[in-house]
Amino acid sequence: MEFSGRVVAVTGAARGIGRALAAAARARGATVVALDRDGAGAEAVAVELGGRAYAIDVGDPEAVAAALAGIEAGIGPIALYCSNAGILERDPDPELATSADPESWARSWSVNVMGHVHAARVLVPLWRARGGGAFLGTVSAAGLLSQIGSATYSATKHAALAFLEHLAIAHAADGIQVAALCPQGVDTAMLGAASAASRDGVLSPEAVAEAALDGLASGRFLILPHPQVAEYARRRAEDPERWLAGMARLRRSMRAGA
Numbered sequence: 001m002e003f004s005g006r007v008v009a010v011t012g013a014a015r016g017i018g019r020a021l022a023a024a025a026r027a028r029g030a031t032v033v034a035l036d037r038d039g040a041g042a043e044a045v046a047v048e049l050g051g052r053a054y055a056i057d058v059g060d061p062e063a064v065a066a067a068l069a070g071i072e073a074g075i076g077p078i079a080l081y082c083s084n085a086g087i088l089e090r091d092p093d094p095e096l097a098t099s100a101d102p103e104s105w106a107r108s109w110s111v112n113v114m115g116h117v118h119a120a121r122v123l124v125p126l127w128r129a130r131g132g133g134a135f136l137g138t139v140s141a142a143g144l145l146s147q148i149g150s151a152t153y154s155a156t157k158h159a160a161l162a163f164l165e166h167l168a169i170a171h172a173a174d175g176i177q178v179a180a181l182c183p184q185g186v187d188t189a190m191l192g193a194a195s196a197a198s199r200d201g202v203l204s205p206e207a208v209a210e211a212a213l214d215g216l217a218s219g220r221f222l223i224l225p226h227p228q229v230a231e232y233a234r235r236r237a238e239d240p241e242r243w244l245a246g247m248a249r250l251r252r253s254m255r256a257g258a
Contacts, residue, residue, distance in 0.1 A: 001134050001177060001216050004029030007076045009068070011058050011115065012085030014041025016188035017138060017181075020209035021082045022049055028213065033071050033078075036085070058085045059110030061118040068122045077130065080216070081123055083116045084138040084181075088153045088190050094255065100152050112156035116163055124171060132175030134216060137164045141184040141229045145236060148251045168221055177219065181212045184226040201226060 008025040012018035013034035022032045022045055032051035036042035039055025046053035052075055054067040071078055089108060093099035116137050127133030140147075143157035161180055168178035185202040208225045215223035224230055236243040 001080065003080070003213070005031070006079035007031045007033065007071065008080045008082065009033040009035060009071055009078050010082040010084055011035045011056075011119075012138075013045050013053075014038040016190070017183070017186060017205045017208050018082070018084040019045055020205035021084060021136075021212060022051070024206070024209040024213050025080070025082075026051065030080070031075065033075060035067060058083075058115030058118065059107075061114075061121070064115075064118040065122050068119065072126070077126075078123065078133065080134040080136065081119055082136045082138070082212075083119050084136075085111060085115055086138060086140070086157075086190075087111045088147075088150055090150045090153075094149060097151050100150075105152055108152035108156045109159075112153070113159045113163065116160055120163075120167060124167070124174075124176065127176050128171070128174045132177070134177040134179070135164075135167065136179045136181060136212060136216060137161075138181045138183075138212075139164065141182050141224075141226065141232075143180070144182055144229060144233045146247060148247065148254060165221075177216065179212070179216055179221055179223055181208070181215070181223045181225075182229060183208045183211075183224075184229055200228065 003025055008030040010018050010022045013022045014036035022034050026032045026049040032049050034042040034045040034051060034053045035056050037057050042053040042055060056063045056067045058064060087108060089100065089104045091097060091099045120135060123133060123135065137160060139161045140157045142154050143161035147154035164178055164180045183203060184200060186208055187202050187204050203225055211225035212223055
């Protein structure tokens with residue numbers, strides 16, 4: 001897709017991958033809108049990039065709708081929406097996969113899944129009416145594989161990927177491009193030293209952002225900044241039992257070294 005002169009909105013833009021996505025889009029000539037629950041952080045990014053900012057909770061459908069309406073009316077039609085905001089809450093008891101409470105499940109579902117849904121409910125009808133648009137969802141390799149140590153993250157990222165696949169299947173004929181960004185270890189506050197991803201190559205947020213925009217430009221649905229994730233997904237699909245056994249061994253080794 002072409003970025004120059006077009007409006008790109010990015011959630012979770014105050015830091016990490018979101019900030020890097022906003023900067024990369026601006027470097028390619030886009031007008032950037034930074035959205036984040038941290039309004040001051042979003043504003044700082046917007047000032048740096050010569051863009052605009054909105055403070056929103058992506059889990060709040062009314063706030064999302066109001067922000068998108070404001071962007072469309074006051075800045076211009078959104079050409080690309082980077083639905084990047086996400087949260088990771090680890091299992092409170094590392095020995096018990098069911099230890100997350102209902103509130104943790106609700107928070108993770110609200111941000112990691114419904115954050116995409118609320119935005120798409122506003123944008124897809126607009127894009128259908130004007131013949132196109134692009135939706136980039138930051139998922140995680142956990143959406144293809146799993147997340148050792150967080151049942152909520154693993155389950156919601158799988159659900160997010162399924163939703164993006166559904167959008168891509170249903171609306172390709174409407175000129176709507178959908179992409180799922182699935183990085184593994186990224187050097188952000190979300191990456192813990194004890195995570196499996198930290199053992200297998202950690203990329204900078206800037207490298208992930210460039211991979212995302214390059215993937216969009218080439219029309220890819222599944223964007224894998226860590227190329228080894230494709231091989232892991234193949235192994236998981238071909239022999240699920242062997243994959244699960246290997247992941248269980250990895251979990252045991254991580255617990256032993258904790």
